[in-house]
Amino acid sequence: MGEPVTGTAAGVPFTVLPPSAEVSGPAPVVVAWHMIDAPRSDAAFAAALPLAGVPAWRVYLGMPLCGARMVDGGMDAVVERARRDAMLAYVDPFVRQAALEFPAALAELRERFGFDTSRTAVVGGSLGGAVALTILATREIPVRAAALINPAVRARSVVGLVEGLLGRPYPWNDEAEQAADQLDFVARSGEISARETQVPLMLVSGEDDHPSLRTDADDLVAALRERYARPDDVQLARVAGLAHPLAEEPGIEPAPQLPIAKLVDDTVAEWLTRHLG
Numbered sequence: 001m002g003e004p005v006t007g008t009a010a011g012v013p014f015t016v017l018p019p020s021a022e023v024s025g026p027a028p029v030v031v032a033w034h035m036i037d038a039p040r041s042d043a044a045f046a047a048a049l050p051l052a053g054v055p056a057w058r059v060y061l062g063m064p065l066c067g068a069r070m071v072d073g074g075m076d077a078v079v080e081r082a083r084r085d086a087m088l089a090y091v092d093p094f095v096r097q098a099a100l101e102f103p104a105a106l107a108e109l110r111e112r113f114g115f116d117t118s119r120t121a122v123v124g125g126s127l128g129g130a131v132a133l134t135i136l137a138t139r140e141i142p143v144r145a146a147a148l149i150n151p152a153v154r155a156r157s158v159v160g161l162v163e164g165l166l167g168r169p170y171p172w173n174d175e176a177e178q179a180a181d182q183l184d185f186v187a188r189s190g191e192i193s194a195r196e197t198q199v200p201l202m203l204v205s206g207e208d209d210h211p212s213l214r215t216d217a218d219d220l221v222a223a224l225r226e227r228y229a230r231p232d233d234v235q236l237a238r239v240a241g242l243a244h245p246l247a248e249e250p251g252i253e254p255a256p257q258l259p260i261a262k263l264v265d266d267t268v269a270e271w272l273t274r275h276l277g
Helices: 042-048 076-084 086-113 127-138 155-166 174-182 189-193 211-227 259-276
Strands: 005-009 012-017 029-033 057-061 120-125 145-149 201-206 234-239
Touching: 005 086, 012 042, 012 086, 029 042, 029 086, 029 127, 042 057, 057 086, 076 086, 086 127, 086 155, 086 174, 120 127, 120 259, 127 145, 127 189, 145 259, 155 174, 155 211, 189 211, 201 211, 201 259, 211 234, 234 259
Parallel strands: 029 057, 029 120, 120 145, 145 201, 201 234
Antiparallel strands: 005 012, 012 057
8 A cells, every 4th residue: 555645735734545455547636634633634534444445545634723734743733712702713614714725735746646536435534524515506617425433514613612612602793604504414415416427425423423523414315315305325334332432642743543433444444435436
């Protein structure tokens, strides 16, 4: 298997894993966005979820202020933003920036590595899941398959988790409400299902994930199954023993894959392989 390749594309930090087996012609590509929980960098997410079973290039993109874009080598700047304004300084700008950066980064990486972007899958964990869902809802990039792990399906649930950590209520206003509406993918399920070709989507939800995120996962799967011509193209995989993270702290550098992450990795790899073709 080829060694990971790291760098930046259109200003976005990346870790790229080449196809682990010989592929005739240009191989498909899987693009993944990491969690803000562990694993909280592109390199760490690639180690936790290498998806070696998928005959494709696997591209892990860094979220804002993470990986090579960390301030002073840590996550304090991210925490400060969440403390200052969980919705308007943290959730909304992080997801929006990552989604906006994606097309230029993908184009630059395609030029460099030669993968087949007509066969693209998107993967996201936690807040990275909201990025993948944004790509699906905006419908500009062709996507063949998608997988989400403990995703942030509704921004209001993420804000609720931050409220719990800070021990104080979030001061909602009109701007924050509008931003949260844009990041409520149950409400936007009609936009996801309205793609020219409905994207097969697997949602992996840990039995020990935050209750609000588990509920949101159930709601999204139900809403999409109702709208899909083939309801079985939307699947929920509830994983026993899986909490929110996929790696141990600090989750910034690549670390050995945990057994529970291997289970998630196998589940997602099987789904993507089936639908990438």
